Amino acid sequence: YNMAEARRRVEEATAHQQQVHSSIFGDDENCDEAKERTELLRSLEGQTLQLSTKNGTLETSLKEMAETCDAIYTLVAAKNLFRDSNKQGNEMSLEFFERKAVQEFVDMATKRKKTEDVSPDNVVPCCEIANFLQCYIVQEAMVKILFDSVDSDNCWSIIQFADRLQLHALFEEALSYMIALLGNIEEHAAWQDLSAHLQQRLVNIKKAISSGALTNDKKRLFFANTQEYLAIFEETVQYHRDRLNEAKLRQTETPENTNSWRYAQRNIEKQERFVKGLEAVMAEHQTVFAPKSKIDCHMSVKRKRS
Template sequence: MADGNNNNNNAQAQQPLPPLLQIQDIDDWLRFNGLRAADDVGPAECGSFLSDLNRSEAHAKHEAQDEYQQQVHADIFKEALKAEEQQQSMKRKLLEAWKGEILEIDVGATTKPFRVSLAALAQVCDTVFTMASSRRYMGNANNEESPVLLSLTDYSADSVKHFLDLAFDNLSMEQMQDQFVVDCCHIAHYLQCHKVLEATNEVLLRHVDSDNCLSLCQMADSLGLTDLFEKSLFHMLKALDDLESQEAYGDFS
């Protein structure tokens, strides 16, 4: 009887082991338990990993962040626009105050200086505007009564006159003469007259060829004219390729 009781006790003591549970890797866990974007979730899957409450909270948080971002952008652009408007207002006041003042342009000892309206040229040339608005820092007590002086002695008088005619719309850009295009481009870059600079750049772009590509490439590089630099450089490389393809090139290589 004792042996029978011991066997029964051993059978009762041996309980079956619980089933082994498979350990999920991080990708599986995130797939079934993590939060996903609403666009990636089908209607049937929503309840399996994201409750309606969590979805509402996530949506509200997204809207709040989007609204905050839009507000920040609006504030930034508003400040930039306000600063630009203040700058333009100051420029208009200065141009109005300069009406009647004369700008003298020195083109060399052999030619009489050109006398033009300071306000008119400052309106189309940023460099002239900056120079005129900085006169009070030059240390001359009579600077407001003396004419503003500008030296363009590196260019011929005819080139300077042609530039002024273009800047003041006395000539249309279509009436620009070929012999003055390069000088007018340099003057426009120096004085930051954007309309003449863009017009001369367009003319030069149309006339790039194998004969002038080197000089135009150097000019475009010094003036920062990207389109002209790229086109003239392309013509230079093409000219080299054409030269290498000639039979005579082998005699010098």
């Protein structure tokens, strides 16, 4: 369990998101995309955005929200949601969230409130809203808080939450903590609260770690996509097949029924069992690693570590 390594992964993910954002919207103010963005945002001056929540509505600046929320900016640019003929009546539904949480998210997204001052009870909903609206400055801040908050009481909930929002670094952090703390995760009381799909996914990840199947990269639990993971696994299996064939070839150079030959034979049989085991896991993973199902998850965050 290594917080420094976990933080490094978050920083790398943040840098990658910023790079993707820059590739879409541009960093150079002289480029056409940047000029178009600036002009569009300027045209939103004075317009308001009505956000409907579970228990009421609130009003905020459309321009300020579009500046930090890529989803809102994209909708404005595509003219799919907001119309110039109704400048004071732009609306968006966030009806699954409490008004208090939405207000706190808006305050952070519009930079009226520091992200480190977020209420503990609203870290998770603010992270969900930020993920939905693609507000990365808020999402990254909430993920960092969740990193510092993983403990034995909430690691199960954070695993489900990170899995649903595809926050891979956070998922790995919570999973690593849980495995180190609980050992046999299948025997934990909260195991039955997980979906069957997530249970199988956790078992397979744990199996991959404990089997040493990915020996050359065993600290890496997540990959760009399933195809990359399976390709690396197949490469690992092929490596062990090649070593097995080399061992068999060397054995042919040794006289049969000698002590050296019998010693080599025992090692070859052991290698064969290992390769067959890897091939079986590989076949299982090809059928198991599928799109993740949605899981409802609510939790409160306690800041215990710095």
